[in-house]
Amino acid sequence: MSGLLPYTALDQIPTTVNDLRSVFNTGLTKSLDFRKQQLQRLADLCLENTDALIEALNKDLRKHKVESVIGEISPVVDECHFMIKNLNKLAKSEQTSKRFLMNATDKTLVRKEPKGVVLIIGAWNYPVNLLLLPFVGAIAAGNTVLLKPSEVSANTAALITELIPKYLSQDAYRVVNGGVSETTVALEQRFDHMFYTGNGAVGKIVMTAAAKQLCSVTLELGGKSPTVIAPDADLDVTVHRLAWGKFYNSGQTCVAPDYVLIHKPLLKPFIEKLRAFLEKSYGNKPQASESYGRIVSDRHFDRLKAMVDRIDASKIAIGGQTDASDRFIAPTIVTDISNDDANLMVEEIFGPILPVLVYDDLQEAVDIINSRDYPLALYIFSKNEKTANWVLDRTQSGGCCINDTLMHLQELSLPFGGIGPSGQGNYHGERSFAAFTHERTTMYKDASAEKVNEVKYPPYNEDKYKV
Numbered sequence: 001m002s003g004l005l006p007y008t009a010l011d012q013i014p015t016t017v018n019d020l021r022s023v024f025n026t027g028l029t030k031s032l033d034f035r036k037q038q039l040q041r042l043a044d045l046c047l048e049n050t051d052a053l054i055e056a057l058n059k060d061l062r063k064h065k066v067e068s069v070i071g072e073i074s075p076v077v078d079e080c081h082f083m084i085k086n087l088n089k090l091a092k093s094e095q096t097s098k099r100f101l102m103n104a105t106d107k108t109l110v111r112k113e114p115k116g117v118v119l120i121i122g123a124w125n126y127p128v129n130l131l132l133l134p135f136v137g138a139i140a141a142g143n144t145v146l147l148k149p150s151e152v153s154a155n156t157a158a159l160i161t162e163l164i165p166k167y168l169s170q171d172a173y174r175v176v177n178g179g180v181s182e183t184t185v186a187l188e189q190r191f192d193h194m195f196y197t198g199n200g201a202v203g204k205i206v207m208t209a210a211a212k213q214l215c216s217v218t219l220e221l222g223g224k225s226p227t228v229i230a231p232d233a234d235l236d237v238t239v240h241r242l243a244w245g246k247f248y249n250s251g252q253t254c255v256a257p258d259y260v261l262i263h264k265p266l267l268k269p270f271i272e273k274l275r276a277f278l279e280k281s282y283g284n285k286p287q288a289s290e291s292y293g294r295i296v297s298d299r300h301f302d303r304l305k306a307m308v309d310r311i312d313a314s315k316i317a318i319g320g321q322t323d324a325s326d327r328f329i330a331p332t333i334v335t336d337i338s339n340d341d342a343n344l345m346v347e348e349i350f351g352p353i354l355p356v357l358v359y360d361d362l363q364e365a366v367d368i369i370n371s372r373d374y375p376l377a378l379y380i381f382s383k384n385e386k387t388a389n390w391v392l393d394r395t396q397s398g399g400c401c402i403n404d405t406l407m408h409l410q411e412l413s414l415p416f417g418g419i420g421p422s423g424q425g426n427y428h429g430e431r432s433f434a435a436f437t438h439e440r441t442t443m444y445k446d447a448s449a450e451k452v453n454e455v456k457y458p459p460y461n462e463d464k465y466k467v
């Protein structure tokens with residue numbers, strides 16, 4: 001089977017991983033100059049092929065150029081430049097302040113070493129960002145890397161598979177183009193770290209594969225990220241920033257607001273303002289708007305359409321239109337929904353449908369959040385930081401953003417990751433370097449001064465114990 005490029009032959013995958021290990025063992029990727037040069041090449045790849053990447057993303061997701069540049073390409077370039085600038089500092093061994101008297105004159109170091117051969121599996125919704133951003137961290141940390149783009153966004157996968165060997169070292173970095181079978185074979189190979197972005201069901205497959213060989217993992221998963229609209233929220237600001245974050249990439253964002261918890265008296269004005277803002281953003285026919293994306297595949301379209309079809313028409317406050325020929329689903333707002341709704345409140349929606357639940361007391365909103373898996377993101381809209389902190393102190397989530405959505409993900413100085421079912425480990429900036437780095441404990445003992453050491457050798461006696 002092939003996407004837009006032939007898939008990598010299954011029997012080639014073990015050989016490729018073995019080759020990556022041999023190259024790692026030569027020390028090629030440990031050189032800081034080599035890492036910086038490769039990071040620059042990756043930035044060049046993005047900058048010299050921006051138009052081609054935009055085109056591929058548009059074919060896959062009908063992503064607008066603005067969303068492709070801001071959400072996909074620029075973060076990778078920015079991260080390359082960050083790593084090039086900070087690599088000497090990040091890779092420098094750290095000295096520790098010793099606490100054990102017998103080691104007082106010895107040297108202790110934490111060496112920042114690459115983990116070795118790492119596997120990075122990307123997802124389709126931000127197919128450039130989610131594959132290449134962790135790649136930046138893996139290169140910077142000095143690893144050899146096997147990349148596995150998502151087959152669902154086939155145009156982008158094909159382009160990346162073609163471009164990587166043109167720009168980067170083919171000895172150190174390889175791409176497996178393929179689907180489940182190719183990923184399955186890759187997961188059977190010996191790696192020193194697996195970095196996976198995608199849904200939790202496959203997350204378990206990846207973690208099981210890692211457990212079999214006891215290699216470390218980073219899991220960037222998803223979940224139902226709530227938005228709490230507090231009684232004192234600025235409703236205009238809330239509507240703008242919530243709608244932007246929800247309908248960006250047609251709701252196919254891991255940290256998209258999945259459902260809203262709003263103070264009951266605000267519901268009516270909220271819906272009215274939302275209607276006006278959506279019309280301003282996408283016109284009265286969102287299907288005709290170039291700023292509005294499409295659902296990535298027929299399978300995901302069918303899943304979302306089935307969701308829309310199950311909603312009682314009286315509960316659809318805005319939207320509800322679908323068009324299979326175009327994989328279009330209108331921005332859809334659903335009200336009169338309860339926490340135990342079997343259609344919209346079970347799985348992560350991952351599309352442009354937004355259920356709105358009302359609460360009387362903020363504690364009710366907190367109880368609903370706490371009745372569910374820890375989400376990847378939590379959003380709180382309130383003019384009062386104390387109110388926001390009150391909610392934060394009573395809940396858990398991978399990350400949170402107050403008075404906006406998605407922006408904490410865009411800010412690469414912040415660690416990004418989930419907790420429990422929404423993921424484990426994190427990355428971006430310094431954390432990306434750390435995710436692919438082994439902190440190697442190193443002690444250089446003084447080979448002289450044997451007198452000091454004599455106290456630790458048997459035969460033991462009470463005096464030695466006091467030492």
Ligand code: NAD
Nearest residue numbers: 122123124149150179180183198199202220221222223254
């Ligand atoms: P996907 O279908 O592209 O799958 C991700 C990867 O897993 C692909 O490379 C695919 O080949 C591989 N894969 C799929 N099934 C497999 C199997 N049975 N065995 C081995 N490998 C397999 O992406 P998806 O899972 O549909 O992505 C959507 C999910 O990802 C959502 O839950 C979303 O919230 C989450 N997500 C999380 C982040 C994050 O950064 N935390 C980002 C984007 C998406």
